[in-house]
Every structure is written in C-alpha cells, then in structure tokens.
Amino acid sequence: MNYKIALIKGDGIGPEIVDEAVKVLNQVGEKYGHTFDYTRVLMGGESIDACGVPLTDEAIAQCKASDSVLMGSIGGNTTTSPWYKLEPSLRPEAGLLKLRKSLGLFANIRPAYLYDELKAACPIKDEIIGDQGFDMVIMRELTGGLYFGERKTVEENGVLKAYDSLTYDENEIRRIAIKGFEIAMKRRKNVISVDKANVLDSSRLWRKVVEEVAKDYPEVTYSHMLVDNCAMQLVKNPGQFDVILTENMFGDILSDEASEITGSIGMLSSASLSETSLGLYEPSHGSAPDIAGTNQANPIATILSAAMMLRYSLNLDKEADAIEAAVKAVLKKGLRTVDIMSEGCTQLGCKEMGDAIAAEI
Amino acid sequence: MNYKIALIKGDGIGPEIVDEAVKVLNQVGEKYGHTFDYTRVLMGGESIDACGVPLTDEAIAQCKASDSVLMGSIGGNTTTSPWYKLEPSLRPEAGLLKLRKSLGLFANIRPAYLYDELKAACPIKDEIIGDQGFDMVIMRELTGGLYFGERKTVEENGVLKAYDSLTYDENEIRRIAIKGFEIAMKRRKNVISVDKANVLDSSRLWRKVVEEVAKDYPEVTYSHMLVDNCAMQLVKNPGQFDVILTENMFGDILSDEASEITGSIGMLSSASLSETSLGLYEPSHGSAPDIAGTNQANPIATILSAAMMLRYSLNLDKEADAIEAAVKAVLKKGLRTVDIMSEGCTQLGCKEMGDAIAAEI
Numbered sequence: 088m089n090y091k092i093a094l095i096k097g098d099g100i101g102p103e104i105v106d107e108a109v110k111v112l113n114q115v116g117e118k119y120g121h122t123f124d125y126t127r128v129l130m131g132g133e134s135i136d137a138c139g140v141p142l143t144d145e146a147i148a149q150c151k152a153s154d155s156v157l158m159g160s161i162g163g164n165t166t167t168s169p170w171y172k173l174e175p176s177l178r179p180e181a182g183l184l185k186l187r188k189s190l191g192l193f194a195n196i197r198p199a200y201l202y203d204e205l206k207a208a209c210p211i212k213d214e215i216i217g218d219q220g221f222d223m224v225i226m227r228e229l230t231g232g233l234y235f236g237e238r239k240t241v242e243e244n245g246v247l248k249a250y251d252s253l254t255y256d257e258n259e260i261r262r263i264a265i266k267g268f269e270i271a272m273k274r275r276k277n278v279i280s281v282d283k284a285n286v287l288d289s290s291r292l293w294r295k296v297v298e299e300v301a302k303d304y305p306e307v308t309y310s311h312m313l314v315d316n317c318a319m320q321l322v323k324n325p326g327q328f329d330v331i332l333t334e335n336m337f338g339d340i341l342s343d344e345a346s347e348i349t350g351s352i353g354m355l356s357s358a359s360l361s362e363t364s365l366g367l368y369e370p371s372h373g374s375a376p377d378i379a380g381t382n383q384a385n386p387i388a389t390i391l392s393a394a395m396m397l398r399y400s401l402n403l404d405k406e407a408d409a410i411e412a413a414v415k416a417v418l419k420k421g422l423r424t425v426d427i428m429s430e431g432c433t434q435l436g437c438k439e440m441g442d443a444i445a446a447e448i
Numbered sequence: 449m450n451y452k453i454a455l456i457k458g459d460g461i462g463p464e465i466v467d468e469a470v471k472v473l474n475q476v477g478e479k480y481g482h483t484f485d486y487t488r489v490l491m492g493g494e495s496i497d498a499c500g501v502p503l504t505d506e507a508i509a510q511c512k513a514s515d516s517v518l519m520g521s522i523g524g525n526t527t528t529s530p531w532y533k534l535e536p537s538l539r540p541e542a543g544l545l546k547l548r549k550s551l552g553l554f555a556n557i558r559p560a561y562l563y564d565e566l567k568a569a570c571p572i573k574d575e576i577i578g579d580q581g582f583d584m585v586i587m588r589e590l591t592g593g594l595y596f597g598e599r600k601t602v603e604e605n606g607v608l609k610a611y612d613s614l615t616y617d618e619n620e621i622r623r624i625a626i627k628g629f630e631i632a633m634k635r636r637k638n639v640i641s642v643d644k645a646n647v648l649d650s651s652r653l654w655r656k657v658v659e660e661v662a663k664d665y666p667e668v669t670y671s672h673m674l675v676d677n678c679a680m681q682l683v684k685n686p687g688q689f690d691v692i693l694t695e696n697m698f699g700d701i702l703s704d705e706a707s708e709i710t711g712s713i714g715m716l717s718s719a720s721l722s723e724t725s726l727g728l729y730e731p732s733h734g735s736a737p738d739i740a741g742t743n744q745a746n747p748i749a750t751i752l753s754a755a756m757m758l759r760y761s762l763n764l765d766k767e768a769d770a771i772e773a774a775v776k777a778v779l780k781k782g783l784r785t786v787d788i789m790s791e792g793c794t795q796l797g798c799k800e801m802g803d804a805i806a807a808e809i
C-alpha cells in the first residue's frame with residue numbers, strides 16, 4: 088500500500104528528529120511492503136520565516152489531503168527569538184492551535200509510563216514507584232475550553248481588562264469521554280475523570296456527561312478527581328492511574344507533569360485524533376532550540392509517534408509493534424542519547440540512535 | 449493587648465486541629481502578655497447543618513468584626529456526604545469562596561518547603577533535592593479569574609452548554625504582583641510569574657502588568673514561566689523556585705503539587721490576605737473526614753497558620769517566631785504524628801502534639 092504523510096519538521100530540533108522517524112518508517116515500509124509519500128508542510132517559525140504566518144491555508148489543505156500528519160516540534164526561545172515579538176496570533180504556537188482546530192483534532196492521547204530500563208531517570212523515589220512502575224494515558228480534550236473560547240482585552244474607564252472564556256457543550260464532552268472509555272477498554276479498564284466541579288459549571292457538565300457515558304462501559308471502573316488533587320496524586324502515587332480523562336487546559340498541565348514524572352520525556356509520544364482516521368502525531372517534548380543542530384536530541388519520542396500513527400491512522404498494527412519492539416531492543420542493548428544516559432550505557436547521537444532503531448526493524 | 453479572633457473550626461478534622469492551635473496561642477498569650485478572645489464562626493458543613501447555608505451574613509459580619517480569622521478545614525466526603533447532594537452554591541466549599549470574596553482576601557500565600565527532619569518523607573529523589581532542599585512560596589491571586597467569573601449552563605437547540613469566564617483587570621493583577629515582589633524582598637529576591645501567555649489574553653495582560661511592577665523592584669530578579677512547564681519544573685528542580693506568582697486556578701493546581709512535593713502536607717500553613725490587616729489563616733491540607741475524631745490528625749499546619757496570623761495580621765513577630773521555634777524543637781526531639789512518622793521517632797496523637805508544642809513555648 089501507499090500512504091501519504093504530511094511531514095511538519097518545524098523548529099529547533101524538529102527537523103533532526105523527524106528525519107530519524109522517516110528513516111525508521113522507510114525501513115518499516117521496505118520490510119512490510121508499503122511506501123510512504125511525504126509532503127513537507129510548513130508550520131510554526133519556519134512558516135513565519137517563509138510565508139509571514141505560522142500556518143497557511145495551503146498547509147492546512149496539504150494536511151487534509153494526506154492520510155496522516157507527522158510533526159517534530161515548533162517554537163523557539165520565547166525571550167530571544169524574533170517570532171515572539173509578533174502579535175500572539177502570528178507566533179509559532181498559534182499555527183499548531185489553528186491546525187488542531189482545522190483538522191478537528193479533539194482527542195489528544197499522551198502516554199506516560201516508566202521504561203524498566205530508565206527507572207533510574209525517574210525523579211520519584213523507588214518506594215513510591217514500587218516494582219510495577221506506572222503506565223498511564225492522559226486523554227485530553229484538544230479543541231474546546233479556554234483554548235478556543237472568545238477572548239478580548241479592552242479598556243474600561245481607563246483600566247485594561249482581559250476576558251477569556253471556557254465553554255463546553257455536552258457533545259464535545261461526550262465524544263472525548265467515549266474516546267477515554269474506549270482506550271480504557273484496551274488497557275486496565277479504569278478511568279479517572281479530572282475536573283474542578285466544586286467551582287466550574289463546565290466541570291459540572293463534564294461530570295454529568297462522563298457519568299452518562301460510563302453507563303455504556305460497565306466493565307470500566309471510573310471515578311472523578313479534582314484537578315488540584317490530581318496534581319498531588321500524580322506525585323504521590325502515579326501507579327493508581329490508568330486513563331486520565333480531562334479537558335483542554337487541565338490536560339495541558341497534568342500531561343506535562345505526568346511526563347516529567349517518568350523522567351524521560353524524550354521517550355514520550357502523543358497522538359491527536361479526529362472523527363476520521365486523519366491524525367497528528369508528535370513527541371510530547373518541545374523544540375529545545377538550545378540543542379538544535381547539534382545531533383544531541385533524542386529521536387525516540389518522534390519515532391514512537393510514528394508508531395502511533397501507523398496504529399491509529401493507518402491501521403498497521405504489526406508495523407507499529409515492530410517499531411516499538413525495535414525501540415525496546417536498543418534500550419536493552421544499553422544504547423542511549425545524552426538525555427537518558429546512565430553509567431555503563433553507550434551514548435549515541437540523534438542520527439546514530441535513528442540508525443540503530445532502523446537496524447532493529 | 450487583647451485580640452479578637454474569629455474561629456472557624458469547620459468539618460472533618462477541623463475542630464481537633466483548631467483546638468490545638470488555640471492551646472498554643474493561649475500559651476503564647478500567657479508568656480507575652482496578650483489575651484485572645486475567640487468567637488466561634490460557623491462555615492461549611494457545620495453551617496449547612498445548623499443554618500441551611502454554608503456561610504451566613506452573620507458569620508461574615510463576625511469575621512469582619514475580628515482582628516483575624518483562624519480556620520481548620522471544611523468539607524466532607526464528596527461521594528457519601530449529604531452536603532454534596534445540595535446544589536453547588538449550597539455546598540461547603542461555596543462558603544469558603546464567599547468568605548474569600550466578602551473579606552477581599554485576594555492574596556493567598558502558601559509556603560512549601562522541606563523540613564530537614566522530614567526529608568525522608570519527600571517523594572522526590574535525594575539527587576534532585578540536593579543538600580539545600582527547597583523553600584518556596586506560592587503567591588496565588590484568590591478573588592479573581594475563573595473562580596469568580598460569570599458562569600451559566602443553558603440548553604441551546606437541545607444541547608446543554610456550560611460557560612465559565614476568566615477575567616482579570618490590571619488593578620487586580622497589580623496588587624497581587626506587588627504582594628509577590630514584596631514577599632520576595634524579604635526572601636531570596638526571585639519571582640517566577642506563571643501564566644499561559646501563549647493562549648490566554650488574561651495571561652498576556654498578567655505578563656504586561658508584572659513587567660511594570662517589576663520595574664519598581666530592581667533588586668528582585670524575575671522571569672515568566674508557562675504553567676505547563678511549571679508543573680514539570682516543580683518535579684524536576686523544585687530548588688529553583690523562591691516566589692511563584694500566579695493567578696487563581698493555576699495557583700490552586702500548582703500549590704497542591706508543590707505541597708505534595710514536600711511529602712509533609714500536614715506541616716504546611718497558608719495565609720489569605722486583604723488590603724487591610726484582616727486575614728484568614730488555614731492549613732494547606734483538607735478536612736480528612738476519614739480520620740476525623742480519631743486524634744490522628746497532624747495539628748502542626750494549623751499551629752503554623754496561627755503563627756502566620758500573629759505575624760501578618762497582628763504584627764506579633766517574636767510571638768510568631770516562638771511558635772515556629774517550638775515546632776522545630778518538637779521535631780528535633782523526634783516527636784511525630786502518624787502522617788510524618790518514621791523509624792526511631794516517637795508517635796503522638798493530635799492532642800499530645802499540641803501539648804508538646806505548647807510546652808516548648
């Protein structure tokens with residue numbers, strides 16, 4: 088089969104890590120008899136530099152015409168890069184937000200788990216992590232809430248006042264809740280829905296709809312947790328979580344906290360899914376402009392994002408398995424990029440790590 | 449001198465821990481020649497049971513007529529307690545939100561630091577914490593943002609839709625920023641202001657006003673951090689923080705995460721301040737209904753909250769020092785409540801811990 092992949096290399100380490108993911112994808116294609124046709128799509132800083140805006144209509148059309156989108160990372164140093172002198176709607180991140188909305192990518196899946204081999208990198212004490220480690224998925228709503236509500240800044244009686252709004256309707260909540268319970272069915276069958284129902288109307292509606300959806304999944308146990316408590320529980324006992332289901336802003340905060348708790352954010356992939364098979368796949372980490380171009384970046388999160396793409400958008404399960412197994416194999420061999428390096432292991436650059444994983448396929 | 453203290457015992461372990469704080473306060477009064485007159489004020493569940501609402505106008509008036517308010521904790525088990533069958537505006541927490549607004553308590557100070565003696569309880573690995581440990585204060589805006597914006601839930605074309613709004617004006621931001629920089633001047637002179645300026649208009653206004661205020665504090669170094677990054681950095685390197693300055697909802701989440709990172713939330717006090725000397729002082733932890741009445745609660749956070757009250761509302765610095773020194777002394781002696789118990793120490797109940805601290809005064 089032939090698949091059309093839109094490739095957003097982006098900024099900072101984006102180009103390097105995407106190149107390695109392409110290397111691995113091509114190897115998978117060779118082995119399993121697929122071809123991947125890549126279309127370079129500009130977004131973020133690279134698009135600002137080339138086209139004056141962080142995402143053009145043409146770029147959106149190119150993504151829509153593809154089977155899936157694979158992305159590196161966007162954005163630069165917010166204090167030194169000229170991109171951040173532009174007005175907010177023209178900055179790199181605005182491109183990503185626009186793409187999420189344009190492609191209807193309402194479901195963001197961010198896995199956070201501890202690799203056995205990387206336990207040493209985990210910032211949490213062994214007594215807390217225990218022998219089992221932890222393995223959770225954050226199912227974050229991605230096209231609603233504070234991110235896409237109306238906003239304005241106005242002067243009232245000589246005083247500047249800023250407004251943002253947080254809205255959710257029951258359909259938006261229902262479709263993400265269904266995604267959360269569906270993924271739980273393929274995992275340990277537990278959903279913890281996170282909200283701030285003691286304060287927000289949107290959270291109370293969230294709770295109500297989640298309870299309705301839960302009725303259709305009698306095998307899944309579920310409970311509600313307040314967002315402040317969840318921020319504590321992630322540190323106190325990460326092993327209690329299977330699927331965390333939450334709205335956009337809370338998901339932004341909690342998924343970053345959860346990634347950090349693994350101690351190896353360079354390993355964590357993410358998927359943003361729509362109602363169709365079109366999805367966007369990207370590492371959970373950022374564009375790390377300070378190490379861009381130095382061959383130090385860890386390409387594994389992007390390579391695993393490519394595996395998620397095969398699984399969720401292209402329905403190529405065994406091909407996805409092959410990539411994941413290859414990553415496990417190089418870790419077992421003690422190969423490491425600098426961010427996950429530990430004593431007794433062999434340190435590789437970004438390219439060499441890509442080569443090593445491709446070689447395992 | 450004679451001081452009038454409004455005493456909100458509240459729910460769960462609230463009454464037990466407040467009793468111990470009163471015991472210590474009276475001891476301080478005896479030693480330094482002050483008297484404290486206490487007025488019991490009902491709030492939360494106890495007020496619902498007695499008056500049908502979580503906070504009466506009379507209760508507010510009693511607080512306003514006092515020099516300061518000392519509180520235990522409010523709320524019960526959200527799944528089993530009948531209080532949570534009531535509509536949201538009648539639940540225990542609504543009383544606390546109403547009190548914050550009525551007393552103009554816009555500045556919430558939550559210290560989070562590692563006690564040398566309790567390092568073992570810290571969930572973060574020693575390599576990360578280092579020899580210095582960490583010692584930060586979260587300065588959270590408490591009467592604006594999503595907590596007090598307009599909200600509604602309506603049916604539009606047969607679909608339920610919920611609205612919450614997040615607004616800040618420059619005056620609200622300026623007064624909390626000033627509090628943040630002021631407290632930094634008395635500490636290590638560093639402020640990290642946390643927002644989500646890549647998405648929210650309110651955060652962009654926040655940043656602008658913080659930058660203006662910073663100009664008046666040339667000795668204080670400051671920087672901006674995105675909230676998702678802050679949630680990571682608290683785990684990755686808590687030692688980097690001195691004062692975290694942030695808006696209401698982000699402060700709710702981050703301060704709970706920071707408390708958990710100390711591993712001894714039973715030790716952490718908090719203060720909510722207004723434009724006048726009237727303030728509300730309470731432990732950072734909740735009402736722990738599961739252990740209420742069993743003499744197991746740790747009264748130290750409430751006792752330290754009483755110390756903060758002496759310092760910030762009553763201007764009794766050396767009296768506050770005396771309480772803090774007494775707490776350090778009992779810890780040095782190896783006295784512990786069950787939540788912070790470790791091998792080789794002596795376990796005490798809530799009452800006995802109060803006695804021990806009072807005896808040190």
Ligand SMILES: CC(C)[C@H](C(=O)O)[C@@H](O)C(=O)O
Binds near residue numbers: 646647676
């Ligand atoms: C870049 C930014 C707008 C984005 C977000 O807040 O969603 C990022 O933090 C993320 O989580 O993907």
Ligand SMILES: CC(C)[C@H](C(=O)O)[C@@H](O)C(=O)O
Binds near residue numbers: 286315541544545700
């Ligand atoms: C009880 C609740 C409304 C409150 C809040 O969210 O502010 C609590 O979590 C706190 O942080 O004091």
